Amino acid sequence: MKWLAVLGVVVVALLTWGFWWVEPAVKQPIEYPHKIHVEQLKLPCTSCHQRVEKEAVAGRPPTALCLACHSGGETESNEVKKIRAFGEKGQEIPWKRVWRLPPHVFFPHRTHVVVAKLNCQTCHGAMETLDRPPARALKTLTMNDCIGCHEQWEGPKEKGTGVVKVAARRVSTDCNACHR
Amino acid sequence: MALWGMVIDLDRCTGCQACVMACKAENNVPAVGAKEAVRGRIISWMQVLTEEDEEHPGEVKRFLPRPCLQCDDPPCTKVCPVYATYRDPDGIVAQIYARCIGCRFCMAACPYNAKYFNWYRYQKEAPGQNPDVSVRPKGVVEKCTFCHHRLQKARERALAERREVAPGEYVPACAEACPARAIIFGDLSDPGSEVFRLARSPRAFRLLEQLGTKPKVIYLTEGEGRG
Numbered sequence: 001m002k003w004l005a006v007l008g009v010v011v012v013a014l015l016t017w018g019f020w021w022v023e024p025a026v027k028q029p030i031e032y033p034h035k036i037h038v039e040q041l042k043l044p045c046t047s048c049h050q051r052v053e054k055e056a057v058a059g060r061p062p063t064a065l066c067l068a069c070h071s072g073g074e075t076e077s078n079e080v081k082k083i084r085a086f087g088e089k090g091q092e093i094p095w096k097r098v099w100r101l102p103p104h105v106f107f108p109h110r111t112h113v114v115v116a117k118l119n120c121q122t123c124h125g126a127m128e129t130l131d132r133p134p135a136r137a138l139k140t141l142t143m144n145d146c147i148g149c150h151e152q153w154e155g156p157k158e159k160g161t162g163v164v165k166v167a168a169r170r171v172s173t174d175c176n177a178c179h180r
Numbered sequence: 181m182a183l184w185g186m187v188i189d190l191d192r193c194t195g196c197q198a199c200v201m202a203c204k205a206e207n208n209v210p211a212v213g214a215k216e217a218v219r220g221r222i223i224s225w226m227q228v229l230t231e232e233d234e235e236h237p238g239e240v241k242r243f244l245p246r247p248c249l250q251c252d253d254p255p256c257t258k259v260c261p262v263y264a265t266y267r268d269p270d271g272i273v274a275q276i277y278a279r280c281i282g283c284r285f286c287m288a289a290c291p292y293n294a295k296y297f298n299w300y301r302y303q304k305e306a307p308g309q310n311p312d313v314s315v316r317p318k319g320v321v322e323k324c325t326f327c328h329h330r331l332q333k334a335r336e337r338a339l340a341e342r343r344e345v346a347p348g349e350y351v352p353a354c355a356e357a358c359p360a361r362a363i364i365f366g367d368l369s370d371p372g373s374e375v376f377r378l379a380r381s382p383r384a385f386r387l388l389e390q391l392g393t394k395p396k397v398i399y400l401t402e403g404e405g406r407g
Contacts, residue, residue, distance in 0.1 A: 103315065110336065
C-alpha cells in the first residue's frame with residue numbers, strides 16, 4: 001500500500017512535469033528602491049533607463065549614472081557604498097535581467113515609448129511601488145497582451161503628417177511584424 | 181506597401197558562395213553535422229546550384245544562387261494547416277516558427293526545395309549568434325525570409341524618425357555580401373528602383389515560371405559573353 005502511494009506520487013509528478021516550475025528568483029547586486037526614486041523624487045523611468053527612447057532594448061543604468069547623484073557627501077547606506085565600490089573599481093554594476101521576451105519576438109522599446117507613447121507600467125506593472133528590486137517580472141506577458149493592444153490601438157493625436165498615418169497603419173497584427 | 185524583390189544577374193555570379201556564408205552567419209543557420217548531411221538534411225537558405233554547361237562539358241560550370249524565391253502566389257502557404265507560413269503584406273513569404281507544427285506539407289509543396297526541416301535541435305543559443313534572429317527549435321520548417329528582421333529594424337528606425345523606409349536601408353545579407361554585385365535588392369513596386377528596371381530587362385526570367393508561382397526573385401540570363 002505504501003509503495004502504491006509512492007508510485008502514485010511519482011506518476012503525478014511526472015504527468016505534471018513542468019507545471020510546478022517557477023521562475024527562479026533574481027537577486028540584484030544593489031537593493032535598488034524604485035519607490036524612492038520614482039514616487040518620492042519624481043524621476044521619470046527614462047532618467048535611468050536611458051536607452052528606452054533610443055534603441056530597441058531599454059537597458060539598465062551604468063555605474064556612472066548612479067554616481068552622478070550618489071558620489072558626493074557622507075552616506076550611511078550600504079547600498080550606496082556598494083555603488084561607490086563598483087565605481088572605484090571602474091566596474092559596471094552587474095544588474096541581472098528580470099523581464100525576458102522569447103527570442104523570436106521583436107519588441108522595440110523606442111516605437112512603443114516614443115511613437116505610441118505607452119506608459120512603462122502597461123507592460124512592466126506598478127514598478128514605482130517597489131521598495132526593493134523585483135525577484136520576478138510583475139506581469140507575465142503572453143501574445144494575447146500584445147494582440148489585445150495592437151487590435152484596438154489608435155495613433156496619438158499628433159498634427160497629421162503623412163508619416164504619422166503610416167505609423168498608425170504599421171500597428172499591425174501581421175505575424176511577421178513582430179515574429180522573427 | 182512595398183513589394184520586396186531581388187534580381188540575380190547570372191552573368192555576374194562567379195559562384196564564390198559569399199552569399200551562402202553571409203546568409204548562414206546572418207540567420208544563425210545551423211551546421212547539421214556530417215551524419216545528418218549524409219542523410220540530405222543540410223540547411224542552407226541560400227544555395228548556389230551548379231550545372232555543367234552542355235556546350236562546354238568539363239570546362240564551364242554555370243551557377244544559380246537560389247534563396248527562397250518569395251513567390252507572389254506561393255504554393256507552400258496554401259497547404260499550411262496552421263497559418264505558420266503565409267504571404268505578408270509586403271510580399272515576403274513569412275515563416276512563423278512558433279506556429280509551425282512540423283508537418284512539412286510546405287516542403288513538399290515548394291517546387292524549388294527552398295524549405296528546410298529541423299530534425300533535431302541543431303544548436304542552442306550561444307554568444308556569437310545574431311541576436312536579431314531566433315534560433316529555431318526542433319521540429320519546425322525554416323527558410324530564407326529575405327532577412328526580414330532587417331526590415332523590422334529599418335521600419336522601427338524610420339518610424340522613430342518620422343519618415344518612410346528609405347531605398348537601400350533594407351538589404352538582405354546575401355545582396356550586401358555579393359562582391360560581384362550580382363544580387364540586387366529593392367522594391368519591385370517602385371518605378372524608380374533598380375530592381376524594377378532590371379525585372380523588365382529582356383534577359384529577365386523566373387525559375388519554373390510555367391508553374392504560375394510568380395517568384396519575386398528574378399534572374400537575368402547569361403548573355404552573349406558566355407563560354
